[in-house]
Amino acid sequence: MEVRTLSDLLDHPKLKGRVGLLTEMRDTVGMTLLDLDKDPAKFAADDYDAAIARLQKAVDKGQVRRFTGNDYTADLTKGDLAACLAWAGDLVQLKADNPDIDFLIPDSGYLTSSDNMLIPNKARHKTNAERLIDYYFEPKPAARLAAYINFVCPVDGVKDALAEIDEDAANNPLILPDRAMQSKSRAFRSLSSEEETEFEEKFAKLTGA
Template identity: 70%
Template sequence: MEQYNTDSLSAAQIAAMRRSMANGRGALTRRSMLRASGVGALAIGGLGALNGCGIPPAKREDEGPASDDVSATEKHMTFSNWTEYMDVSEDEKSRPTLEAFTKRTGIKVKYTEDINDNVEFFGKIKPQLAAGQDTGRDLICVTDWLAARMIRLGWAQKLDPANLPHASANLSAQFRSPDWDPGRAHSYPWTGISTVIAYNSKATGGRKVDSVTQMLDDPKLKGRVGFLTEMRDSIGMTLLDMGKDPGKFTDAEYDAALGRLQKGVDKKQIRRFTGNDYISDLDSGDLAACLAWAGDVIQLQADNPDIKFAIPSAGYITSSDNLLVPAKARHKSNAEKLIDYYYELPVAAQLAAYINYVCPVEGVRDELKKIDPELATNTLILPDKAMAAKSRAFRALSSKEETAYEEKFAKLIGA
């Protein structure tokens, strides 16, 4: 297993990691804030926000309502993204890749870090979308389940392939055709998010932990196991361990997976369900093993050599944060040019080197190697063929399924 080594990192990269652990991705990211389709969605009334309040029933449409695209005469656009999800200069006063885009194209980008949580953000833009109005944003980045919902509602514009030559050519195979957006007609991934098993080898006595079965049944791990408050990750990884496909499961199979986790709760095998606040418990050894997101594991390994990860032989769950052009956005072509720009190999490498999540751009390894050879061999950033083959996505849910499944899961985790 490759281990992340800070010896090969530049001072700027190490500083960025330290900032992240203190006040950035590792401390208050989209997951720790709620990553809200799980406990967060229910805790703040998110399912109601998604299903009620005057929103029409979810429906599949070929594309969102068209709007007058004024990109030809207005060389600017607005991009809403999560915090700590864009490269910054060492002095934190500029965003190098965005500035290079503006210099090349003349398109000025108003970049805002105003997404802290999917449900909260959707609540901001929902009234305008429901009324058929411009949200004031030309490009947004949301997690796949919310991207699916927006596409079904007809609230995302269909993208023009002619403006996306690099994206079309360089998109990694494992992200090419999700069931909620076949052929990526409306979206492109910003990053992939791999759910793996992380363990503290000191806390496990040097033993490897590489399956959900081991997490749930090994008596030596009792009371020191963590699962995630994100329903799709915890249920999805459990389904895989049971030999079921999280892309095709039935209600009965969902209930069986839920039952396995309930048994782990009842016999106190599972210590708790967490957002990415598992970081401190895993680092200290209070959690010997847990489900974890790959970007967090990379950052933990930079400080603690005892942190390891494993890809279960049964497979692992991959989700994604995705770029969409909202319905009625007025600078669609400008937004498409920005999407395509981030699929150019040198640009994709620069972004991946900073944010440390799965890069969805095929062929970026050589460019990433120029920045840092160690990053280019890290399979949590660039999955190799064997790892990519084990990747599975949680299937899209209907509104009815989403409500029912989340309510059952919330009861399990005590939300």
């Protein structure tokens, strides 16, 4: 069978007990919100509860094998998981190791997040830190980093520099998304401290953490 939606993961009987979801609340709940036709950038508390209820139903009927971090890669390789939510950077290596593993972006969209470089307040070497950050946003250093980590590169104009290192990486939408893929990208909205605590507690109860 071909998995095309999150509903396929949560409902299809052929996948029962062989589905993996992520322990990262924003990714798993965000993808569920999208499947429920809700915008993760604008959702209300009731929408969050509906997403948790949707996931809980799948857990209760034994559809979900487990919630994982990066260790889903081993479960896929062993065949313990038939399908799962996954991170783009892992997929590049997974596909290199096993051509039978593939990915699909649901029509409802996918979640994008970012790691951020920060400079502590009153840092003694603020200028040096700023120079280092600027360096990583130059095309050639950004290309070397993208070729190494295989995650989405945020730097415009990096494709030619990346192609000089690894042409396959330069043409891989998991590293440099094309416009069609970019159009499906969604972000999870910022949470207040109260929401963060409440939502994480509900998710922890769901996952058994």
